[in-house]
Amino acid sequence: MIQSLIHSKTDALHSMQELLDWIQRRNQEVEVLVEQIPFAEMKGWYADAEGCLRHESGRFFSIEGIHVRADVGVIQEWEQPIINQPEIGYLGILTKEFDGVLYFLMQAKIEPGNVNCVQISPTLQATKSNYTQQHKGRKPLYLEYFLNVEPHQVLLDQLQSEQGARFLRKRNRNIIIKVDKDVPVYEDFVWMTLAQIKELMHHDNMVNMDTRTVLAGLDFGQYEAELSSYKQMSSFGQAMVVSARCRNGRWTMNEHLSWLTQLKASAELNVQYVPIKDIQGEWQVNEYEISRTDKKFFRVIGTRVKISNREVTSWCQPLVQPMQQGICAFIIKKIESVYHFLVHAKMECGNLDVYELAPTVQCLTGNVLDVPKEQWPAYVEYVMNAKQEQILYDALQSEEGGRFYHEQNRNMIVEVGDEFPINIPTDYHWMTLGQIHEFMRFNNYINIQARSLIAAIKYV
């Protein structure tokens, strides 16, 4: 079905330089203004009697409070604000073959929270409120291709989770479709090869989270045709294809499934709604923000946004602003000559199913680490002290700018050798890339931070 995904970036429809220039031009041409305003001045939004921020339509999303009781981790009971967005939106990429090479129709999109204005986004990025036109804007471009898709056009179609610490059980439909007929290319859209998009992921904050989560699902181990491109790959790319084709590594899928069953069966995670106005802990609410007195974690702010090229050019909305940077890192290691990823079963309060599989390291940095190193989360110190030759990937990547204000996390892939301790904590397992992909096909197994890192793996 796919002729060639892995394609040298030099002879594509557009060169890398042309793409970078195009992104820069879009940055200059689109006008953006984001200003923080009091919650009460957010048109279309209101605080209900319990202090929760809601949209007048009853749709989009709301900012609510939750009380959490869990039986793992250092802190086992707390309250926090959370984004509640029960609707499942589209993150859709339209692809088409030109001269035997698959191209992805990417969008230069600005979201209000983006740290750097334009980021490369999927063809279609639409909440149900968007595409059912609750906000009465113009219809999202290319929507009809996705609404009318035929089964044989679907390359990938998965429900995937978002950040479990910020969203209450939020999911999106991650979908890639392939069309044969001519496709108009509107302003802000451009055809890219997968190799080009992955190259852009090695720049800071250039490819948005939505693109990364969708592309993470593409499983190179599954495409026989790709093996014809095998010789074009880097030796690392070749090794990754071997790992992706390995459905049973040193440990079998059944061993991983039993491990997850054991963890989920013994865990308790209880999440209850609480009114924002009653929220306990360090949290405080004023007319401008919901924040913590210790300045940790994040705060919720109100914003007024103007972006000249969007379906609706001006609107207000709450955004979540992190108070710390974070780090997401996979440690990988060749075990019996196949790359294995050190996966962490992580409980987060917004998870639909208690645990999801996270990267080896996923934590905040900054003052969170102002404790003795013995109390740091596992492997943080190891990753932060990795030698240059161990670091296979290192870039700052943004969280979704439609909900998060200027949030970026350091994304790393770090290779370790035989010196790495064999004994790992019980909530860690080594998996091949093929096993991670197998879990990814079934929803709510691989978390968004892990998917972001998987997407960044370059094959050429």
Place this chain on the structure above:
Amino acid sequence: MIQSLIHSKTDALHSMQELLDWIQRRNQEVEVLVEQIPFAEMKGWYADAEGCLRHESGRFFSIEGIHVRADVGVIQEWEQPIINQPEIGYLGILTKEFDGVLYFLMQAKIEPGNVNCVQISPTLQATKSNYTQQHKGRKPLYLEYFLNVEPHQVLLDQLQSEQGARFLRKRNRNIIIKVDKDVPVYEDFVWMTLAQIKELMHHDNMVNMDTRTVLAGLDFGQYEAELSSYKQMSSFGQAMVVSARCRNGRWTMNEHLSWLTQLKASAELNVQYVPIKDIQGEWQVNEYEISRTDKKFFRVIGTRVKISNREVTSWCQPLVQPMQQGICAFIIKKIESVYHFLVHAKMECGNLDVYELAPTVQCLTGNVLDVPKEQWPAYVEYVMNAKQEQILYDALQSEEGGRFYHEQNRNMIVEVGDEFPINIPTDYHWMTLGQIHEFMRFNNYINIQARSLIAAIKYV
């Protein structure tokens, strides 16, 4: 790992007649008394200020109310009582090889709701409250084998859902382990081959739901060694092994996953707690029962139970009593010479993840069908009018007697030929047995009614 699962029932440790005699003897020797009492007289239980029935320990389960809004089905908004049991319990079967044949240590167990006293149950059937000894009874037998299991002893270890119309997101840990050392066989326990247990499933109400759901996970397509037994199988058994080994049938796993993604993404299912005392609709509460004025669906009653051979010999508890019988049926058909099962994506209010895959037919009968046949659920009429030669399986099977009082449903497998309509509703898909097993490995895909039918498939 497994030498021979499929074993002729005649030369087992115990003959079928010995097993049937043993069950009958257990029925005579164990004393059982279940009497309906007012809720207020249930020792250890109380109705809270909102009318919900709770245990004084804060554990076990509670009877609460829910308000449901859904966007599929004839009735899209309703209220009902539901069983809330957030703890995940063990349904565990211990196995051991004798002379190259795998035997399952089964228990003759009486649950208060059982229609016929003793039923064949897993080795270990314990809620977390049981096995952490919240109710201060004696420790469940064989518990230590499961608590101390080594990964290599695990044949199957899955989280599986219970009835989505009655339980709020309840799951159990379904686990089969294989031990090598000698195992004491206590009173009420006996070694059986899988063929014998499956034979007992062709009797009415002889094998309990917990046994059925655990055994459903055994995937014959996965055991190479079984092929040596292939010639001992019936021609139907051979055809089922072919279907079980078929991971891609006429439709691929990716097509099924995309179909499920589409259904889950477009559906809305909103479930909110409501106090029992405020429950709307036909529901009414008095000192003896929570029931409907139209006598439909089910009622909740209070009971006092005495069973002579249990960890605790006397206790009180609420039970759910159905007001109608039901029918669960799979339609199967050879497509391109491989058996495919007609699976229904069914939304039920207690589902963790909106939809689970159900049998072709899963509905109440009785006065629910007192409407014109055009309004009957899909395929009910077809199944009820099936000719004798189409019916491959037909038995009454009980729901779990620990929660349900005298509940039994007709379980059927019906084969259809080319006369069967090709066009099926959009919420139905044809799957091979191998594909159903693939979904079963990942939790919350195959519902308990479907699993019960899969378990009943006989190979010899």
